[in-house]
Amino acid sequence: MSNAPHILVVDDEPQIQRAIRTILTEKGFKVTVASSGNEGLTLAAVNEPDIVILDLGLPDMDGVEVCIRLREWTQCPIIILSVRDSEHDKVAALDKGADDYLTKPFGIEELLARVRVALRHSAGRQGAQSKVVRAGELTIDLAWHIVKRGDDEVKLTGTEYKLLAYLAGNHGRVLTHQSILSNVWDPADANHTEYLRVYMRQLRKKLELDPERPQYILTEPGIGYRFIADE
Template sequence: MNQPRILVVDDEPQIQRFLSVALSAAGFRVQTAETGAQALRLAATGAPDLIVLDLGLPDRDGKDVLRDIRQFSTTPVIVLSARDREAEKIEALDLGADDYVEKPFGIGELTARLRAALRHAAHAAQPAQRIEIDGVAMDFDKRLVTRDGAPIKLTPKEYDLLAVLYRNAGRVVTHRQILAAVWGPAHGEDTQYLRVFIGQLRAKIERDPTAPTIVKTEPGVGYRAAEP
């Protein structure tokens, strides 16, 4: 069984040592980088399956490194950072990060997020034509949504909104990303408009819209569809 290759980019030696040991024990092959320049070189030449990226690097801001990585690679990137402001999270996700984990962190949660990101990348390589979450299935070929086999009637925008979330199941999708994908870049700031549509969508697909299990809110950042 192939071990996924993880590139850990962090300039703190103790974090590097801890993650190298913990992730190796969890079944990953680990490579490390201390600077943005090293990270870009290894991302381009080392063919990692996933990158864990700190934002506070000695030579460059991690967000700039992320922006450069996205110029040539779709490798999943999980930001691991002590920066906990919503604006930092939103900017990193908008730049193409697949997830954002705050320091201090639990290794169990981090490895679970690594596995989820790797599963999503594998699915993205061969886009699924049918995705089911908690009994609600989307058949992309038929453009059909059902719950336990019974059709659910969605408007075209509700369908497109759910499709964006399902295609990114397990990942946070920011307000801006959703609005741009469904309504166009000019609507990137219309978060209240999006909230209304999310409410309408939940009323149709969730067993209990007041306690959603399919479309979950990431406060101040966006939404996340549960893992299939």
């Protein structure tokens, strides 16, 4: 277990703590639990976990504040696990540094899938992954700015490529409209979602076999988008 990924669970519900600990321990993960925001921050600093699973409704502080404070010093993936399911709550958490958002009650397989995605993304942040992202028949070379579908190179405009590179470079993460607009365009354009809709439509036409049923660039309704890459 010494080399097992370490997951910190910050949640004040004992039954949720027990359930997640059981699920993850059975899959070979090392699990530490905290019942408050301050305890979670302390354990994160001491143990430097590979993933933080975080509830928003903590007894001493809001989970969004925990996200903000974690992001001051660590880039480890943060998965929100909360009963709050409004778009406002999801966007607020994702904009403040969370990587993913899962609503309670949750399915075991979905939780495990989100954990696997977070671990892959964490490896990418540490430089363990190649600069080439593969998704089905798509190949995106982030170093050489080359995009191929099968053996054919896909011609993209500068903005289309920048948008795709941001999505693919953060594959598996839910990216909010605001974060995409701020990074691909400019922070001053963070509310101009019409830009994003137009370019996303163009990008899907060039990349997806069926743009109306996308396989690679998925919409998170009311929140943003997620790029799905191969494992």
